[in-house]
Amino acid sequence: MDAIFNTDPQLGFGTDPLYPYSLRPIDVIGGKCKRQLRDQLTQSCPRVPGVYGMLNPKGELIYVGKSKSLRSRLLSYFADSNAREKGGRIIEGTRAIQWETQPSEFASLVREQQLIRRFSPRWNVKEVPKRQRAVYLCLGRSPATFFISAVPPQDCQAIEGPFFGANRMNAAVDALNKVFKLRDCGQKQVFQFSEQMQLFDLELRPGCLRLEVGTCLGPCAAACSQDEYAMATSAAESFLDGFNHEPLVKLRRQFDSAMQNRQYELAQRHHAAIKSLEYVDRKLAMLNRARRRYTFVYNVAGYDGCGIWYLIHSGEIAEAVAAPRNAPERRALMPTLKRWQKTTADHLHRGHGTYPYTLSLVASWFRKNREELAESTFVPGDVVKSRPNGAKATSGITA
Numbered sequence: 567m568d569a570i571f572n573t574d575p576q577l578g579f580g581t582d583p584l585y586p587y588s589l590r591p592i593d594v595i596g597g598k599c600k601r602q603l604r605d606q607l608t609q610s611c612p613r614v615p616g617v618y619g620m621l622n623p624k625g626e627l628i629y630v631g632k633s634k635s636l637r638s639r640l641l642s643y644f645a646d647s648n649a650r651e652k653g654g655r656i657i658e659g660t661r662a663i664q665w666e667t668q669p670s671e672f673a674s675l676v677r678e679q680q681l682i683r684r685f686s687p688r689w690n691v692k693e694v695p696k697r698q699r700a701v702y703l704c705l706g707r708s709p710a711t712f713f714i715s716a717v718p719p720q721d722c723q724a725i726e727g728p729f730f731g732a733n734r735m736n737a738a739v740d741a742l743n744k745v746f747k748l749r750d751c752g753q754k755q756v757f758q759f760s761e762q763m764q765l766f767d768l769e770l771r772p773g774c775l776r777l778e779v780g781t782c783l784g785p786c787a788a789a790c791s792q793d794e795y796a797m798a799t800s801a802a803e804s805f806l807d808g809f810n811h812e813p814l815v816k817l818r819r820q821f822d823s824a825m826q827n828r829q830y831e832l833a834q835r836h837h838a839a840i841k842s843l844e845y846v847d848r849k850l851a852m853l854n855r856a857r858r859r860y861t862f863v864y865n866v867a868g869y870d871g872c873g874i875w876y877l878i879h880s881g882e883i884a885e886a887v888a889a890p891r892n893a894p895e896r897r898a899l900m901p902t903l904k905r906w907q908k909t910t911a912d913h914l915h916r917g918h919g920t921y922p923y924t925l926s927l928v929a930s931w932f933r934k935n936r937e938e939l940a941e942s943t944f945v946p947g948d949v950v951k952s953r954p955n956g957a958k959a960t961s962g963i964t965a
Contacts, residue, residue, distance in 0.1 A: 585874075586887050597661065600644060603661075607637065615674045628659060656689050669872040701728065704724070704725050708799070709748075710723055724802075738846045746798050760791045821833055860932065875887050
C-alpha cells in the first residue's frame with residue numbers, strides 16, 4: 567500500500583486557493599478489506615470537520631465527501647444498515663481512505679466543492695442514480711445567443727447558474743432564443759446588419775428558417791440593425807437578472823391559444839418548454855436574490871484557532887484571509903480590507919468572479935444557517951470598530 571498511497575503532506579488533495587494558512591496535512595490509511603479499514607479509522611480518525619477521499623485498489627480517487635465529524639461520518643460507511651445504500655457500494659470498492667481536516671464545517675463545504683470540480687470522482691458525478699452534472703446558462707458575445715456550457719467561456723456577456731439537467735436546459739435555451747428572437751447559429755456564420763454598407767446590391771438570405779417564421783431577428787440577413795439586436799440582448803440580460811418574465815408569459819399565452827384551437831401537439835411542446843423555463847425562472851430568482859443580498863465579510867471561527875474571513879461579493883466567495891487574532895494582525899490586514907471596501911461598494915456588480923460556482927453553495931448555506939447573517943457577517947468598512955479577534959461585528963443586512 568505504501569507504494570501507491572504516499573502520506574507526504576505536500577501531496578494528497580493539492581492546493582486550496584481559499585485556505586489562507588499553510589497546506590493542511592493529509593492522513594491516509596489502507597487495507598485489503600473493510601475490517602482493516604474500519605479498525606484503522608477507529609484508531610486514528612479525529613472527530614473534527616474535514617474532507618475525505620475514497621481510493622480504489624489502483625489508487626484512483628473515486629469519491630470525495632465532507633463532514634462536521636470525520637470519524638463519525640467515515641465509520642457510518644461500515645454500518646450493516648448502509649450495506650445496500652450508496653455508501654456501502656462505495657466502501658466495497660475502496661482500499662484506502664485519505665482525509666484532510668478543516669477548521670470549520672463551512673471550510674469543509676468549500677473544500678469539497680473544489681475537489682469535486684478538480685478531480686470529478688466517478689461516484690460524485692457519474693455513478694449516483696439520477697445525479698445530473700451542472701451546466702451554466704450563458705449569453706454569448708455579440709451578436710449574442712443563449713447556450714449552456716459546463717465550463718462557461720470567458721467572453722460571455724452574462725452567465726448564471728449552476729443548473730441541472732442538460733435536456734431540460736437545452737429545451738429552455740431553445741425557448742429563450744425564440745422568445746427574444748436571438749440567433750442560435752455558430753460564430754462562423756457571417757452576420758450582416760441592416761446599417762452595414764455593401765459594395766454590391768446583393769440579396770442576403772438567412773441561414774435558417776427562423777427569420778421566416780418570426781422567431782429570429784435575422785442578424786445574418788440584414789433584417790435588423792445592431793441597435794435592434796442590442797435591445798433584444800438587453801431584454802435577455804434582464805431575464806438573467808430576474809427582472810423579466812416575458813418568456814413565461816409569452817409561452818403560456820401560446821399554450822392557451824394552441825389549446826383553444828385544439829392544436830394539441832403544439833400545446834404539448836409549449837407545455838414542455840414552460841416546465842423547463844419555470845425551473846430556470848425559480849433558480850434565477852434564488853440565485854439573484856443571493857447576489858443582491860450577500861455582499862459582506864463572513865467571519866468563520868476555527869476549532870483549532872484557524873479562523874477565516876471570507877469576502878462574499880454578489881453571493882460568491884471572492885477571497886479569503888486569515889482572521890486576525892490581535893490588534894497588530896488587524897492593522898496588517900487594513901490594506902486588504904480597504905480594497906474589499908472598494909469592491910463591495912459597487913452595488914451594480916453581478917459577480918461572476920474567480921469562483922462563480924460558489925454562488926449556489928453560499929445561497930444554500932445561508933438559507934440553512936440564517937442566524938449566521940446577523941451573528942458572523944460585517945461590511946469591510948466596519949472592521950475598524952470590531953474587536954481584535956474578529957468576533958461579532960455590525961452585519962449591515964438582516965436575515
